[in-house]
Amino acid sequence: MSDWSKFQAETLAAQALGLIDEASGAIIPAIHPSTTYLRDPDNGYRRGRIYARADNPTFEQAGALLTALEGGADSLLFASGMAAATAVFLALSPGDHVVVPKVMYWAFRAWLHETATHWGLRVEEVDTTDLDAVRSALRPGETRLVWLESPANPLWSVSDIAAIADLAHRAGARLAVDSTVATPVFTRPLDLGADIVMHSATKYLNGHSDVVAGTLTTAKQDEFWARIRQVLVRHGGILGPFEAWLLQRGMRTLFVRVKAAAASAQRLAERLAAHGKVSAVLYPGLPGFPGHDLAARQMRGGFGAMLSIRVKAGEAAAIGTAANVDLWKRATSLGGVESLIEHRASIEGPSSPVPSDLLRLSVGLEAADDLFDDLDQALRRAGERA
Numbered sequence: 001m002s003d004w005s006k007f008q009a010e011t012l013a014a015q016a017l018g019l020i021d022e023a024s025g026a027i028i029p030a031i032h033p034s035t036t037y038l039r040d041p042d043n044g045y046r047r048g049r050i051y052a053r054a055d056n057p058t059f060e061q062a063g064a065l066l067t068a069l070e071g072g073a074d075s076l077l078f079a080s081g082m083a084a085a086t087a088v089f090l091a092l093s094p095g096d097h098v099v100v101p102k103v104m105y106w107a108f109r110a111w112l113h114e115t116a117t118h119w120g121l122r123v124e125e126v127d128t129t130d131l132d133a134v135r136s137a138l139r140p141g142e143t144r145l146v147w148l149e150s151p152a153n154p155l156w157s158v159s160d161i162a163a164i165a166d167l168a169h170r171a172g173a174r175l176a177v178d179s180t181v182a183t184p185v186f187t188r189p190l191d192l193g194a195d196i197v198m199h200s201a202t203k204y205l206n207g208h209s210d211v212v213a214g215t216l217t218t219a220k221q222d223e224f225w226a227r228i229r230q231v232l233v234r235h236g237g238i239l240g241p242f243e244a245w246l247l248q249r250g251m252r253t254l255f256v257r258v259k260a261a262a263a264s265a266q267r268l269a270e271r272l273a274a275h276g277k278v279s280a281v282l283y284p285g286l287p288g289f290p291g292h293d294l295a296a297r298q299m300r301g302g303f304g305a306m307l308s309i310r311v312k313a314g315e316a317a318a319i320g321t322a323a324n325v326d327l328w329k330r331a332t333s334l335g336g337v338e339s340l341i342e343h344r345a346s347i348e349g350p351s352s353p354v355p356s357d358l359l360r361l362s363v364g365l366e367a368a369d370d371l372f373d374d375l376d377q378a379l380r381r382a383g384e385r386a
């Protein structure tokens with residue numbers, strides 16, 4: 001077996017750490033659907049696996065690859081991104097103070113405001129792009145966790161992971177980062193000082209819009225990580241072995257997919273910024289974007305494949321544009337090979353900070369100019385009617 005630590009991330013991903021099935025010699029690993037494991041004659045479990053809510057060789061394959069890609073100490077796989085994110089908060093104690101972003105994935109924001117506060121967490125929202133605001137929200141000895149999302153849905157604001165890790169640690173808090181949009185291709189939050197990195201693996205990690213999954217990766221195996229593992233195993237929100245297998249398959253092409261999609265997103269953002277029907281393009285790769293300089297430092301080699309546009313003629317024209325596309329698919333979610341468009345305000349409801357003229361674009365692997373042409377005709381037709 002090679003020493004995999006000497007290889008670059010692309011190599012680790014392409015061969016999934018060189019996994020082969022020892023029993024058959026197959027170069028693609030087996031799927032283990034077994035719910036239970038044989039006990040030794042002396043009643044022990046020398047092979048280390050007891051029951052499949054906690055232990056499964058198929059989880060270990062995907063988890064080990066993700067741990068290597070994030071540069072962490074261990075990973076856990078969950079039934080969804082929401083199950084992964086909520087597990088971090090459920091490992092805290094009622095009464096703990098947590099600092100979360102104002103702009104973030106809306107369903108998780110809703111959970112924090114409804115369930116987490118009901119359960120006794122003191123949840124404080126701040127603009128995490130403003131370091132002074134983060135500093136003054138932290139309460140040394142009371143704040144246990146800071147949560148970041150960067151770039152953050154669906155305005156793509158960028159938060160300074162290294163600076164906030166430092167602030168959080170000085171106050172005695174941990175930092176966890178939802179890195180779904182950045183992916184390990186462009187950002188490794190643990191290298192920047194974060195304690196935990198979370199992914200909705202439903203998105204880029206799997207990448208084919210055919211698995212719902214979530215992951216957490218830790219910088220170190222400590223008592224907090226043990227509590228998170230206990231939440232996973234006791235609540236039982238585990239990933240199925242077939243989904244875990246699809247996830248390791250998807251991660252093998254992570255680098256080529258994400259780099260190609262990000263290059264198209266950059267090209268689209270530049271062309272849309274010059275479009276007469278568009279009042280603003282929100283994309284960290286554009287020099288005029290407020291978080292651009294920070295993104296250029298924090299994200300390595302690209303700015304991701306998510307952007308949003310604001311339609312000059314307003315909400316009706318934005319909804320009309322989404323109605324008029326042909327190639328883009330009108331659907332929620334992101335990070336698949338097919339490009340998706342969505343009017344977010346009508347999904348998120350009145351408490352959302354998202355402007356009503358905004359369309360969120362998840363750029364897939366189609367030719368960038370085909371995507372532009374389709375959006376261009378849709379913007380023009382919507383403009384005619386508005």
Ligand SMILES: *Cc1c(COP(=O)(O)O)cnc(C)c1O
Pocket residue numbers: 080081082083085105108149153178180181200201202203212213214334
């Ligand atoms: C989709 C998403 C989630 C939630 O993940 P699910 O897999 O849908 O549960 C969390 N954060 C971000 C940034 C997402 O895009």
